[in-house]
Amino acid sequence: MNSCPEKSKRNRKRFSWGNDNVQIALMLFPMMAGFFLFTYVPILYLVRCSFFSSNGFKEQYVALKNFARIFTRDYDYWRAVATTFILALGKLAVQIPLALLLAVILNRGLKGTAFFRVILFLPAIIAGSIAGLAFSLLFASYNGMINGMLESINLPAVGWFEHTGTALFVIGLASIWNNFGVTMIFFLSALQTVPGELYECAAMDGITPVKRFFNITLPMIGPTFTAVLLLGIIGALKMADLILASTNGQPSGGTEVVMTYVFKYFFGYDLRQTEIGYASAMAVVTAFILALVALIYNRLTRKLANAFD
Amino acid sequence: MKKLTATLLCGMLTFCTVACGSTSGGNSSNLSTNSSSGDLNQNTAETGDTTGGAEDYFSWDENSHSWVPSSTKPEITTITYWSDAAAEEEIRTKQVEKFNSTIGQQYGIKMELTYFGGDYHDTVKTAAQSGSLPEIVKQDSKWLLDLIDGGCLIPYEDMPGSEELIAKYSGSLSPQSQIINGKTYTLPGSLTTYGFVINRTLWEKAGLSVDDYPKTWDDVVEKAEYITKNVDGAYGLAISSTLWTVSSWYTFGLGESIGHYGYDWNNKKFAYSDYDEFVKDVDKLCDEGCVVPGWTALDADGARAAFATGNVAMIGGASFDCAAYNNTYPCDFDWDVIEMPKLVSSKIDGKRFGLVTNLACVCNTAAESEEKLAKTLKCIELLYSDESFAELYSAGLYIPFRKEAIELGTTPELKNYDKWATWDEMFYMPMVPDNYITFEGKAYRQVMVDAWANPGIDDVDALMADVDERYNAALEEARKENGDVIDLYVIPDGTSPEKGK
Numbered sequence: 010m011n012s013c014p015e016k017s018k019r020n021r022k023r024f025s026w027g028n029d030n031v032q033i034a035l036m037l038f039p040m041m042a043g044f045f046l047f048t049y050v051p052i053l054y055l056v057r058c059s060f061f062s063s064n065g066f067k068e069q070y071v072a073l074k075n076f077a078r079i080f081t082r083d084y085d086y087w088r089a090v091a092t093t094f095i096l097a098l099g100k101l102a103v104q105i106p107l108a109l110l111l112a113v114i115l116n117r118g119l120k121g122t123a124f125f126r127v128i129l130f131l132p133a134i135i136a137g138s139i140a141g142l143a144f145s146l147l148f149a150s151y152n153g154m155i156n157g158m159l160e161s162i163n164l165p166a167v168g169w170f171e172h173t174g175t176a177l178f179v180i181g182l183a184s185i186w187n188n189f190g191v192t193m194i195f196f197l198s199a200l201q202t203v204p205g206e207l208y209e210c211a212a213m214d215g216i217t218p219v220k221r222f223f224n225i226t227l228p229m230i231g232p233t234f235t236a237v238l239l240l241g242i243i244g245a246l247k248m249a250d251l252i253l254a255s256t257n258g259q260p261s262g263g264t265e266v267v268m269t270y271v272f273k274y275f276f277g278y279d280l281r282q283t284e285i286g287y288a289s290a291m292a293v294v295t296a297f298i299l300a301l302v303a304l305i306y307n308r309l310t311r312k313l314a315n316a317f318d
Numbered sequence: 319m320k321k322l323t324a325t326l327l328c329g330m331l332t333f334c335t336v337a338c339g340s341t342s343g344g345n346s347s348n349l350s351t352n353s354s355s356g357d358l359n360q361n362t363a364e365t366g367d368t369t370g371g372a373e374d375y376f377s378w379d380e381n382s383h384s385w386v387p388s389s390t391k392p393e394i395t396t397i398t399y400w401s402d403a404a405a406e407e408e409i410r411t412k413q414v415e416k417f418n419s420t421i422g423q424q425y426g427i428k429m430e431l432t433y434f435g436g437d438y439h440d441t442v443k444t445a446a447q448s449g450s451l452p453e454i455v456k457q458d459s460k461w462l463l464d465l466i467d468g469g470c471l472i473p474y475e476d477m478p479g480s481e482e483l484i485a486k487y488s489g490s491l492s493p494q495s496q497i498i499n500g501k502t503y504t505l506p507g508s509l510t511t512y513g514f515v516i517n518r519t520l521w522e523k524a525g526l527s528v529d530d531y532p533k534t535w536d537d538v539v540e541k542a543e544y545i546t547k548n549v550d551g552a553y554g555l556a557i558s559s560t561l562w563t564v565s566s567w568y569t570f571g572l573g574e575s576i577g578h579y580g581y582d583w584n585n586k587k588f589a590y591s592d593y594d595e596f597v598k599d600v601d602k603l604c605d606e607g608c609v610v611p612g613w614t615a616l617d618a619d620g621a622r623a624a625f626a627t628g629n630v631a632m633i634g635g636a637s638f639d640c641a642a643y644n645n646t647y648p649c650d651f652d653w654d655v656i657e658m659p660k661l662v663s664s665k666i667d668g669k670r671f672g673l674v675t676n677l678a679c680v681c682n683t684a685a686e687s688e689e690k691l692a693k694t695l696k697c698i699e700l701l702y703s704d705e706s707f708a709e710l711y712s713a714g715l716y717i718p719f720r721k722e723a724i725e726l727g728t729t730p731e732l733k734n735y736d737k738w739a740t741w742d743e744m745f746y747m748p749m750v751p752d753n754y755i756t757f758e759g760k761a762y763r764q765v766m767v768d769a770w771a772n773p774g775i776d777d778v779d780a781l782m783a784d785v786d787e788r789y790n791a792a793l794e795e796a797r798k799e800n801g802d803v804i805d806l807y808v809i810p811d812g813t814s815p816e817k818g819k
Contacts, residue, residue, distance in 0.1 A: 065447055
């Protein structure tokens with residue numbers, strides 16, 4: 010029982026000024042100082058702001074009043090949180106399988122793979138706000154291209170942005186179009202690390218392609234898969250620019266997501282007084298929600314992430 | 319040796335980081351001075367003796383607090399003006415170029431203009447918070463208080479020699495709009511008027527005549543339903559989900575019917591419920607499909623473009639839309655501008671409502687010295703001069719606040735411009751405390767748009783009553799903290815929204 014701590018003690022190197030540690034520390038210092046200054050100081054400042062009522066020019070300490078408002082009276086914030094989750098789940102349910110499927114097809118080394126890889130990745134280089142704008146024009150109810158196409162085949166025009174469901178569908182579609190390319194490239198690079206011998210053995214054993222996928226491919230790319238999925242979830246929950254450029258929360262706040270909601274309070278949207286303190290409190294609560302999601306996700310996917318071991 | 323190299327490298331990196339930081343934000347005034355010196359040399363080299371009649375130079379005398387003739391060319395100081403009115407950039411740039419080569423040379427001023435896009439107010443706020451404002455900014459009265467509270471603005475009275483300029487606007491300035499804490503922080507530049515735009519061609523196609531133009535909102539509903547039903551592919555009304563259009567196209571103009579635009583100055587309370595009839599009428603049109611489809615995703619330009627296609631019968635509007643329908647989204651059909659239809663539940667026979675737009679505020683960056691303040695005043699005098707505004711008016715950009723500027727200019731050759739720029743009686747909308755208070759929940763315009771966008775929301779009375787309740791609760795809170803300020807939101811003496819008063 011005692012051997013482990015002793016072994017650990019032996020392995021632990023004592024810090025010394027006499028070796029390369031000084032050089033390492035000095036070389037790292039500017040970058041670490043910048044990292045701390047520009048990453049953690051703003052976070053700490055945001056947390057501090059959440060205890061104040063502030064419009065950016067004058068502030069007053071209000072203790073937990075901002076948080077009390079979020080948890081007891083701001084129904085719209087929680088509605089935005091719920092919309093965010095619905096949108097994220099709906100989008101990822103399509104985006105991840107689609108990206109994986111395309112990556113598997115591209116990984117087969119068929120003719121024209123390089124061309125399709127570029128074509129499929131292209132939407133990813135377009136900014137989210139531009140994608141939002143493009144889709145809002147495509148799906149415009151009045152003189153929109155999609156409705157024009159529907160009408161040309163004698164189908165009725167759809168008021169895409171007049172109902173929450175259809176508006177969320179368009180946003181989800183735009184987001185998938187904008188993001189699946191990056192996800193696909195991640196999967197593709199992971200697939201290229203799977204040793205070909207495994208598939209050869211499986212083929213000799215007569216394993217079906219479906220079984221091969223679930224018993225070899227998926228476990229082998231497990232760590233990448235879990236990381237990509239986590240990034241996808243966090244990215245989807247933080248979606249903002251695409252929505253601001255397309256529906257801006259309409260109709261009736263039905264497509265308002267948590268980031269656009271917080272943003273509007275930060276900048277005094279709609280002639281209201283800028284509420285930096287309250288927006289900060291909402292940002293802090295949102296950060297906790299995201300952290301909780303990430304924690305739960307990590308617990309649930311631990312087996313998949315370690316499948317390679 | 320290795321340690322020494324590492325230490326040196328690290329030191330250099332740290333030095334560079336610190337140096338970069340101080341260059342970008344640390345001392346902008348030094349930078350400005352340096353660039354001014356550079357500009358001075360450049361100007362001297364460029365202009366040489368061709369100063370365009372600027373033979374007499376002036377220097378600021380600290381003792382007499384006035385400009386005195388000087389034989390030497392003065393040192394050039396750069397005065398920067400920020401604005402979001404990008405439409406005026408071309409004309410203003412020419413005015414400033416002329417100013418820089420004449421008065422600027424005489425007094426040692428180089429004026430620079432910077433025009434910003436849509437997020438201008440955020441830009442100004444951020445600059446104010448980081449202490450990097452220019453010398454002059456265009457700023458709405460809505461946001462003046464924040465900047466004054468933050469000590470970012472200085473009153474016009476602090477600029478030596480400003481009495482004459484302020485006197486030109488004597489009797490036209492409103493508390494909390496231009497005068498705050500008894501001092502003048504800005505002056506009115508132009509006016510925005512409101513009206514109702516009608517597609518006359520479509521109107522006639524539907525078998526209606528000019529006599530059928532709506533006089534009340536009941537008429538608007540009736541005609542919108544009629545046209546949608548009887549003209550294939552046509553819609554009665556265009557609205558947008560962009561929130562400022564709700565006020566600028568509709569609720570401000572409807573002030574003529576209710577005597578205010580959300581804040582009842584007489585009762586010192588918010589009264590958005592007075593718009594109930596209008597909200598219900600538009601809600602009805604939305605439910606019946608008489609409004610341009612997909613309006614929830616249309617911004618202001620989208621709604622204007624929809625009207626310009628010729629398939630929409632009516633749209634609310636403001637005077638700045640005149641240029642849009644003439645140039646940006648030219649209407650190749652006949653269109654008219656009429657007065658905003660009245661509400662059936664109209665409370666008063668009101669004057670036409672007009673919003674005064676302020677032009678320039680002086681920032682504390684101009685107060686580095688008395689001389690700089692005096693130079694800033696010269697730039698402000700250019701911006702406010704009747705000649706400058708006459709040019710802007712002639713180009714159809716603004717309706718100048720001062721009638722002298724209108725008289726100097728020529729009526730713009732824009733269709734229907736005269737309908738926006740002429741009126742019998744005008745009520746200059748005083749400030750309301752909606753941005754002074756901090757209320758919870760949705761703002762009034764968002765509530766209206768939500769009611770229209772959601773067919774399931776029918777109880778408009780309850781919604782608007784809730785808006786009033788929330789706004790007035792916040793008003794009470796603000797009154798407890800600083801009742802004196804709330805009491806400043808009044809109609810100036812001698813004015814009334816009612817006709818003939």
